Amino acid sequence: MGKSVLIVDDSASVRQVVGMTLRGAGYTVLEASDGRDALGKLGDSRVNLVISDVNMPGMDGISFLKEMKARPANKFTPVIMLTTESGDSRKQAGKEAGARAWIVKPFQPAQLLEAVSKLVGP
Amino acid sequence: MSLSDALPTFLAEARGLLEAMETALGVLDGNPNDTGAINSLFRAAHTIKGSAGLFGLDHIVDFTHEMESVLDRVRDGALSLNSSRIELMLLCRDHIDRLLEVVEIGSEPDEALLTQGEELTARLRQDLPASAASPSDPIHWAPVTGDDPVRNLGSDPTEGDTLWHLSLRFGRDVLRHGMDPLSFIHYLNTLGEVRQVYTVTDALPPAEEMDPESCYLGFEIRLHSEADKQCIEDVFDFVREESQIRILPPGAHFPQFLALMQAVPEDNHRLGEILVGCGAITERELEHMLDAQARQKSDASPTSAPRLGEALVQEERIQPELVGAALRRQQEVRRRQAQESRLLRVRADKLDSLIDLVGELVIAGAGLQAQVQGQGDTALHESAQEIARLVDGIRDGAMNLRLVEIGETFSRFGRVVRDVSRETGKDIALRIEGAETELDKTVVERLADPLTHLVRNAIDHGIESPEIRQARSKPSQGQLHLGARHEAGSVVIEIMDDGGGLDRERILAKAKERGLLPSDAEPDDAEVWNLIFEPGFSTAQSVSNLSGRGVGMDVVKQAIDALRGGIEIESSPGQGSTFRIRLPLSLAIIDGFRVSVSGNEYVVPLDMVLECMEMPRDLTEGETPHLNLRGDVLPLLPLGAFFGLPKASVTRRNIVVVQWGGRSAGLLVDELQGQLQAVIKPLGPLFKGLPGISGSTILGSGEVALVLDVPGLLERVVSVDSASYLQ
Amino acid sequence: MECRLIQQDRRGSFVLEGELTIHHALDMKQALLSVLAQSESIEISLAGVTEMDTAGAQLLLMIKRAAEEQGVALRLKDHTSAVRTVVETMQLAGTLGDPMLIPGEAADGDHP
Numbered sequence: 001m002g003k004s005v006l007i008v009d010d011s012a013s014v015r016q017v018v019g020m021t022l023r024g025a026g027y028t029v030l031e032a033s034d035g036r037d038a039l040g041k042l043g044d045s046r047v048n049l050v051i052s053d054v055n056m057p058g059m060d061g062i063s064f065l066k067e068m069k070a071r072p073a074n075k076f077t078p079v080i081m082l083t084t085e086s087g088d089s090r091k092q093a094g095k096e097a098g099a100r101a102w103i104v105k106p107f108q109p110a111q112l113l114e115a116v117s118k119l120v121g122p
Numbered sequence: 123m124s125l126s127d128a129l130p131t132f133l134a135e136a137r138g139l140l141e142a143m144e145t146a147l148g149v150l151d152g153n154p155n156d157t158g159a160i161n162s163l164f165r166a167a168h169t170i171k172g173s174a175g176l177f178g179l180d181h182i183v184d185f186t187h188e189m190e191s192v193l194d195r196v197r198d199g200a201l202s203l204n205s206s207r208i209e210l211m212l213l214c215r216d217h218i219d220r221l222l223e224v225v226e227i228g229s230e231p232d233e234a235l236l237t238q239g240e241e242l243t244a245r246l247r248q249d250l251p252a253s254a255a256s257p258s259d260p261i262h263w264a265p266v267t268g269d270d271p272v273r274n275l276g277s278d279p280t281e282g283d284t285l286w287h288l289s290l291r292f293g294r295d296v297l298r299h300g301m302d303p304l305s306f307i308h309y310l311n312t313l314g315e316v317r318q319v320y321t322v323t324d325a326l327p328p329a330e331e332m333d334p335e336s337c338y339l340g341f342e343i344r345l346h347s348e349a350d351k352q353c354i355e356d357v358f359d360f361v362r363e364e365s366q367i368r369i370l371p372p373g374a375h376f377p378q379f380l381a382l383m384q385a386v387p388e389d390n391h392r393l394g395e396i397l398v399g400c401g402a403i404t405e406r407e408l409e410h411m412l413d414a415q416a417r418q419k420s421d422a423s424p425t426s427a428p429r430l431g432e433a434l435v436q437e438e439r440i441q442p443e444l445v446g447a448a449l450r451r452q453q454e455v456r457r458r459q460a461q462e463s464r465l466l467r468v469r470a471d472k473l474d475s476l477i478d479l480v481g482e483l484v485i486a487g488a489g490l491q492a493q494v495q496g497q498g499d500t501a502l503h504e505s506a507q508e509i510a511r512l513v514d515g516i517r518d519g520a521m522n523l524r525l526v527e528i529g530e531t532f533s534r535f536g537r538v539v540r541d542v543s544r545e546t547g548k549d550i551a552l553r554i555e556g557a558e559t560e561l562d563k564t565v566v567e568r569l570a571d572p573l574t575h576l577v578r579n580a581i582d583h584g585i586e587s588p589e590i591r592q593a594r595s596k597p598s599q600g601q602l603h604l605g606a607r608h609e610a611g612s613v614v615i616e617i618m619d620d621g622g623g624l625d626r627e628r629i630l631a632k633a634k635e636r637g638l639l640p641s642d643a644e645p646d647d648a649e650v651w652n653l654i655f656e657p658g659f660s661t662a663q664s665v666s667n668l669s670g671r672g673v674g675m676d677v678v679k680q681a682i683d684a685l686r687g688g689i690e691i692e693s694s695p696g697q698g699s700t701f702r703i704r705l706p707l708s709l710a711i712i713d714g715f716r717v718s719v720s721g722n723e724y725v726v727p728l729d730m731v732l733e734c735m736e737m738p739r740d741l742t743e744g745e746t747p748h749l750n751l752r753g754d755v756l757p758l759l760p761l762g763a764f765f766g767l768p769k770a771s772v773t774r775r776n777i778v779v780v781q782w783g784g785r786s787a788g789l790l791v792d793e794l795q796g797q798l799q800a801v802i803k804p805l806g807p808l809f810k811g812l813p814g815i816s817g818s819t820i821l822g823s824g825e826v827a828l829v830l831d832v833p834g835l836l837e838r839v840v841s842v843d844s845a846s847y848l849q
Numbered sequence: 850m851e852c853r854l855i856q857q858d859r860r861g862s863f864v865l866e867g868e869l870t871i872h873h874a875l876d877m878k879q880a881l882l883s884v885l886a887q888s889e890s891i892e893i894s895l896a897g898v899t900e901m902d903t904a905g906a907q908l909l910l911m912i913k914r915a916a917e918e919q920g921v922a923l924r925l926k927d928h929t930s931a932v933r934t935v936v937e938t939m940q941l942a943g944t945l946g947d948p949m950l951i952p953g954e955a956a957d958g959d960h961p
Contacts, residue, residue: 010165013132013173020128046872049300055168076335076871078300084168084190100299101360106175106183109125118309118357119301297871302902307938321939326907329882329915334874334908341939 002026003120008038008052008064009082018051021109022116035064046073048120051080051112054094065097078119082107125177126541129225132173136222139166143215147208154203163211164193170218178537181231182221185239188246189214201249214242230534230570233470285317285372286354288343289382291325293364294336301361303339309357314347320396342396470563473523480520481801487513488798488822517799524564528606528615529557531566535577539602542581549588550581550600559606561613565685565705569615572678576617576701577602579675584621584699594696596620612687612729613705620698624691626650632659651691655679686816688782688833704782704833712802714819716795716827717778720767723827725800725819726789730780730832734794737775749777749788757839760790764814764835780832787839789830798822802829813838854880854893861888866897869905869932877905881912885921896927901935909945 005027007018012033019029030047032038036059038052050068054061061081068074080101081094091102103115143166146159153159171186189211195201203211217238224231231239288310292303310316322340326332347354351371358367370378379397394408487510494506532554543550561569585591585600592598603618626647633639633653653659657676682689687705706712706727714725715734738749749758756779762769770792777788800819816831852867854877863884869877884891898905909925916923925945928936936945 009172011135011169011173013128013135014169014176016128016131017125017173017176020125053172055165057162057165072872076298076300082172084171098299100301100363105172108178109176115360117312119305119360121305121308122312297902297904304903304906304935304938316938319938319940321941323910323944326910326914328918329878329911332878332907332911334878334904334911335871337903338907339903339939 002028003048004028004030004046005049005051005116005120006030006032006038006042006047008032008035008050008056008061010034010053010056010058014053014082017109018112021113025113025117025122027116033058035059035061035067038064039067042068042071042074044071044073047077049078049080049116050074051082051116053082055084062093062097065094065099069098080112080115080119126545129177132177133222133226135173136170136218139170140215140219140222142166144212147211147215150203151205151208154208160193160197160203164190164197167193177225179221179225181236181239182218182225185214185221185243186218188243188250192246192249195249207249210242210245214246217242228574233567237471284314284346284348286345286347287370287379287382288341288345288354289366289368289370290343290358291322291340291366292337292361294338295364296361297337298335303337303341303361306357306361307341307343310343310345310347310354313349313353313357314345316343317346318342318344322396324392468523477520477524480517483513484517484799484801485820485822489824490822492822514799521562524562525560526563526566527557528559528561528566528569529554531570531573532557532604532606534570535573535604538574538577539581542578543600546582547587548581548585548600549598550585550602553601553603554605555603556606559608559613561606561705565613568681568685569703569705572681572703573615573617575675575678577604580617580619580621580699580701584619584623586622590622609704615703615705616700617703618698618700623695623697623699624651624654624693626695629653647693648690651693654691655689683834686831686833690784712800712829714798714800714829715778716798716821717761717776717789717791718793718795719762719765719791720770722765722767723795723821723825724761724791725798725827725829726778726780727829727832728797730782732779732781732786734776734778737777737790751779751788754786756786756788758788758790759835759839762790762792764838780836782833782836785836787836789835800827800829852877854884856884856887857894861891862894863891864894864897866899868900869898869908870900870902871904874904874908877908878911881908882915885912885916885919885923888921890922890924891916892924892926894927895925895929895932898929898932901931903935906935906939906941906945910941913944 005022007015007022007029008031009015009018010033015031015033019031022029030041032041034056035052038050039059050065052061052064059067065079065081068077078101079099080103081091081099082103082105083091083094084105094102101115101119103112142162146163146166149156149159150163167186167190171183171190174182174186192201192207193211196203196207201207217235220235221231221239224235290303290306292301296303307316307319320342322342323338325338325340327338332338345354351369354369355362355367358365361367368382370382382393394412398408490506491510494503497503535554536552539550539552580602581600585602586594586596588598591600601618601620603616605616605618607614629650630639630645630653633650633656634641634643636656636659638653638656638659639645654675655678659675679689682703682705685705687703689701689703691699691701693699706729713728715728715731717724717726747758749756758777761767772792776791776794778791778794779786779788798821802817802819814831814835815828816834817829819827819829821827852865852869852873855864855866856862857864861884867873884893913923913925928946936942
């Protein structure tokens, strides 16, 4: 079974494209539409990588990240945050919450794939 | 699965967001401070932008980016949503809606839509500080703060040597953040081959003091790779900020290693052993280095000691390379800035009105010439000549302003080919030639749709599936060639595939079934191929969602006709087809040749005129519709009869031999009036379909002359028996 | 997925199973250090290790070094492919190998 990746984004088309790209490369992909949904889907299970949007209705990416990192299962799970260049203040908040990898939207699927394979291997 | 499969999701989602936008704007109209509505407005723009980017819909990304920037300021309280901003947001919403429609039909925004976008963008930018108004990098993997701690020690790769040395000391917290050094080392193998790894464990503290969640390891790596330095550096993007990443390019000498020794935490002897251990340097070199360093140390005063490496590096004169990469990047930025400052963006409509004026100037100039000719005043004549020469120059210069390279249009097809070949499960390579060929901007724009159709058609119906190709012992990868070149006053664009070619029998059968041909007709290949341009004619067995969009080949033909161009097909079974489009260089002003028939004036585009001659005495009208030109038999078209004009009594008639796209014919006219510059005015919609006429022009005398549609006439003389006009 | 160090017998044989990763690093550090007090000669079988990362490699390096300092003979054996991949990538076979690829029994005196 491939490495597992959770994609959290309120845009169905972003989830679809990211999911398609990663599944095509052999990863197992879980999808969630906001932080709350993601925490529910994760439960106590661990994923190898989380890709999360910052700005989402319901629970936003930063709060989600904090809650996820507070739970033992995904305390050390790497996170790629999807952000816009206008969100510098949020970047700092994300950094404090433990995010180190950022991808600026809009991005190309190939760029995402490259980042993912750097972090968790192909 | 491919990107275009996800496109409906994107469209549906974006429309939903536009609705949310409208609702939010409705709320804000009554209560401009409703934060919930402001957030939902922002999020809508943000989400559309993010998703559009995934699909490469750059115009939507650019536009929503501006909107998002303004809404970001509204969200921060820097701007308020007054009624004029709400109205602007509604207009923007509608604009996005229109952009989505264009995406849905698989087309590109037309000029009107682009202009509208620019106007809205300009209005949005009034609400933005100057710096934020410039579009930012589409992507960057920027660390949050801090300088780039990746040290560029040494020069770029030298030829033949591709062994890099990487010295990595990871930050204590990388493991806690989910960054595993192992993943990065594995990833290096995608850039080349990791030859040697020396794991440096010196920083590992005694067991009791060790925090097992911290990272204490370092690595000295020998990497064999053809990649450039940037590429290798980028591997460590996510950990760069908290780690020490040093990359020595291939061919690094011991001064660089010496500098490295000073930079890493381990002592010199220890690192020396490590470097010897991983084969970066030899024992002898190590001794040499340690000696050199000891010497330096004893010479140097304590205060200068920290700069030891630097001094050595300077001594060895590698300093230029040391800063090489950074310097080059800086130069690149400067070069790009310089290039940008040489370019000027001008609105297309300003250019168009200039061209219109130049057109008037050309006409007025011709009027002046005509007047002066009758005067016999030499000085006046010379002045008029000089002005005519300058007008020529202005005309050429103005026309040149409208020329753009076709490459940009071509390169868009890279995506089309990728997407469509994925949809159809075909493996297709796209080759582009002559991207630098220049064409009139309007022509390029109007060409985009027909070209897209032809490209999709070539992939969908032309190139076979890999299985069939293998069965036909062809390489499984299909070739699609897009080419452009200048050729004798025209531009030729070719779409060539190495697929199965057109199916002559099927086209013939269908044409006969539809009554386009008598059932016993045996036309030649070129005539058969031309049948596919008949309205509603489609040979595809099944209409796929690719080329079967309700746009047929007849629309392609119409679009090209409208540009005064022509299209021809070459095809051979099993080898592929070539669609060749021939277009005039410019649309607005041409060099023409004026002729008269029964008192009416006509203009023939000069670049299609091969030669002129008096009608041979032995060629009597009515006897034969052909002309023997030095052994070549050409069809002859009497223009007067063709246009149904009363016969004028002229003693001697003339023949203009015209040529286009490899075909020639003689036009029988009354008088030859000589060359002129003609500003082409399009015919009104009422006269658009007139056979043989492509436009009109105003002569210096103020008279109107009709511009002959030579490609159209040639087609007629070839396909219709011109003898019928002779009676 | 858990990570456990199980005592096999009183002569110092242990089996490590589960994922030897950062997620269990704190617990595993204590577990590994505690075995050193048990015997002069310790053998840890890695046969149950399903996953290993840099943190796991650090733990093995740590216990090797600690054993050396305390004069305990520590041998690691039965490297699974997850372990071998890490050891090979980091080229630590000399330190963590303890004849890694040579089948255990042949050279194995104290095997139960």
